[in-house]
Amino acid sequence: MPKSRSTPLTDSSDWWKNALIYQIYPRSFQDSNGDGIGDIAGIISRLDYLADLGVDALWLSPIYPSPDHDFGYDIANYTDVDPKFGTLAEFDQLVSAAAERNIKIIMDLVINHTSDQHEWFLKSKVGDPEFKDFYIWQDQPNNWTSFFMGSAWTYAPERKQYYLHLFDPHQPDLNYHNPKVIQAVQQVMHFWLDRQVAGFRCDVINVLYKTSLADGKKQIALTGIEHYQSQPGLHPILQEFRSKVWEPASAFIVGETVMVDLKQAKELSDSQRHELDTIFYFDHLEVDRRVSRYVPKAFSASKLLETITKWQTGLDYPSLYLENHDQPRIVSHYGYDGPDAKLRQRSAKMLAVFELTQRGIPYVFQGQEIGMTNYPWDNLEQIQDVESHNIFQLATKKLHIPKSLAWKWIKIASRDNARTPMQWGSAAGAANTGFTTGMPWLPINPNHTEINVADQLNDPDSVWNFYKQLIQLRKTSPTLQNGEFKPVYSNRQLMIYERILNDERWTVLLNFSKHSVVPPQAHLRGEIVITNCNRKVLLEPMELKPYEALVLKV
Numbered sequence: 001m002p003k004s005r006s007t008p009l010t011d012s013s014d015w016w017k018n019a020l021i022y023q024i025y026p027r028s029f030q031d032s033n034g035d036g037i038g039d040i041a042g043i044i045s046r047l048d049y050l051a052d053l054g055v056d057a058l059w060l061s062p063i064y065p066s067p068d069h070d071f072g073y074d075i076a077n078y079t080d081v082d083p084k085f086g087t088l089a090e091f092d093q094l095v096s097a098a099a100e101r102n103i104k105i106i107m108d109l110v111i112n113h114t115s116d117q118h119e120w121f122l123k124s125k126v127g128d129p130e131f132k133d134f135y136i137w138q139d140q141p142n143n144w145t146s147f148f149m150g151s152a153w154t155y156a157p158e159r160k161q162y163y164l165h166l167f168d169p170h171q172p173d174l175n176y177h178n179p180k181v182i183q184a185v186q187q188v189m190h191f192w193l194d195r196q197v198a199g200f201r202c203d204v205i206n207v208l209y210k211t212s213l214a215d216g217k218k219q220i221a222l223t224g225i226e227h228y229q230s231q232p233g234l235h236p237i238l239q240e241f242r243s244k245v246w247e248p249a250s251a252f253i254v255g256e257t258v259m260v261d262l263k264q265a266k267e268l269s270d271s272q273r274h275e276l277d278t279i280f281y282f283d284h285l286e287v288d289r290r291v292s293r294y295v296p297k298a299f300s301a302s303k304l305l306e307t308i309t310k311w312q313t314g315l316d317y318p319s320l321y322l323e324n325h326d327q328p329r330i331v332s333h334y335g336y337d338g339p340d341a342k343l344r345q346r347s348a349k350m351l352a353v354f355e356l357t358q359r360g361i362p363y364v365f366q367g368q369e370i371g372m373t374n375y376p377w378d379n380l381e382q383i384q385d386v387e388s389h390n391i392f393q394l395a396t397k398k399l400h401i402p403k404s405l406a407w408k409w410i411k412i413a414s415r416d417n418a419r420t421p422m423q424w425g426s427a428a429g430a431a432n433t434g435f436t437t438g439m440p441w442l443p444i445n446p447n448h449t450e451i452n453v454a455d456q457l458n459d460p461d462s463v464w465n466f467y468k469q470l471i472q473l474r475k476t477s478p479t480l481q482n483g484e485f486k487p488v489y490s491n492r493q494l495m496i497y498e499r500i501l502n503d504e505r506w507t508v509l510l511n512f513s514k515h516s517v518v519p520p521q522a523h524l525r526g527e528i529v530i531t532n533c534n535r536k537v538l539l540e541p542m543e544l545k546p547y548e549a550l551v552l553k554v
């Protein structure tokens, strides 16, 4: 195959370059024992479903022992499985049962911080000489603020010092100036690679290295960030991880990189730099947000096209995602989740086209493939996520924003929107949409009777079948996989881009609004390869229906 301009050629050890990765939030995927919490046995029972969809790898949000202040992102032991999820033996079974279906397992590696219940921290807190400098201790706090609001420092009376936590006080930050920490973390990675995992999704990897602990420039959120975000000292650490641990195991590494810009992203993930394989950026999900992803403003398809074009043309292997466990559901965000079910489904399919026709590595978050929507929350008490509660406090107490307005923001952006249980459904009308026989840990969306896997598997026109077909199409189309990305036209509602490989040209037209729009007719050329409106022919002149997606090939 001739080399394309934008995506380097792949070989078999680079399986991830054309893979479809499915993210599982284990707590909410499938419960097997009636305790209301999803588990490993539940995941195993759904492997055929995932294979059928066309999934190549599963990224599991954390399954390690955790007191769950941040639902698994506060890890108390890196080398075990939390009993609520199962056992190491069951984990091994999952790896082999998945392998039988050609599905790989990617672990979530949270190494910026541990739980305050981790043995390392318990020992550090009492000054054990071996662990004393595993964390970041100071006699006096500086002015840094945490991602979860408030001071980033908490006093530990045992040690009579303050420790740094960029997230919750239950998540103390590890000290990457200490070579013993770097060693210990490498042991953790070996432990899982030895169990045949295929790679890691590295949580907030670009904030590990704190250059200094000086006071930061005062800001509403994240005072101090200039001292730790994407610092020069991070690169040697990643290069060491790569050469000593990742490369020898052919591990695939995706880094979650917060507040990252293109230059930083390239420095972390350009192929020839031998650090990360790819990164997660955020700004494509924030074109209708200001200051924080909680504060809404008007959407613009032009702004969105401009944002993705930066990553599409700038990175070797962009990571493509529209949902994860920290984001609201995309149908409720850039799509339509109102009373018109047909329109809702069409918008879910349009968003599928948007994600799966870009170049890079696509990720589908559980439930995205059936077009799950945000939960109709009534009040803050229903929400468990620590971030939602903290944001509400900050907004109402410190910034004096009216409670009703702050609640409106939380309701649409809360991380719990993505975390409600997977809507399996069942012809037999199983209790709790087949997620659990017990009491689900978060409420099940009442729309599970309308949006569920069981119904969609049987409906050739469903969102699920549309995802499945698109995933297949992507696997068999070199142009979709490797073709150059070229933005062509956009306005507030509409975007058009092309994917070009040799003499093949695909044109993608997407209407992001609930109104019809008229595209420049010059771009309506070629044969219809994808339609979410059962369109058979191109008319002239032609308008795109609300949330229509159309892909043409010449």
Ligand code: TEU
Pocket: 070, 073, 074, 110, 147, 167, 203, 204, 256, 258, 293, 325, 326, 327, 387, 415
């Ligand atoms: O999230 C990183 C992060 O920066 C979060 O602030 C995230 O962007 C925000 O919650 C969105 O509103 C990672 C994990 O994905 C998240 O679940 C964890 O809570 C966080 O790190 C701490 O480990």
Ligand code: CA
Pocket: 031, 032, 033, 034, 035, 036, 037, 038, 039, 084
């Ligand atoms: Ca369970």
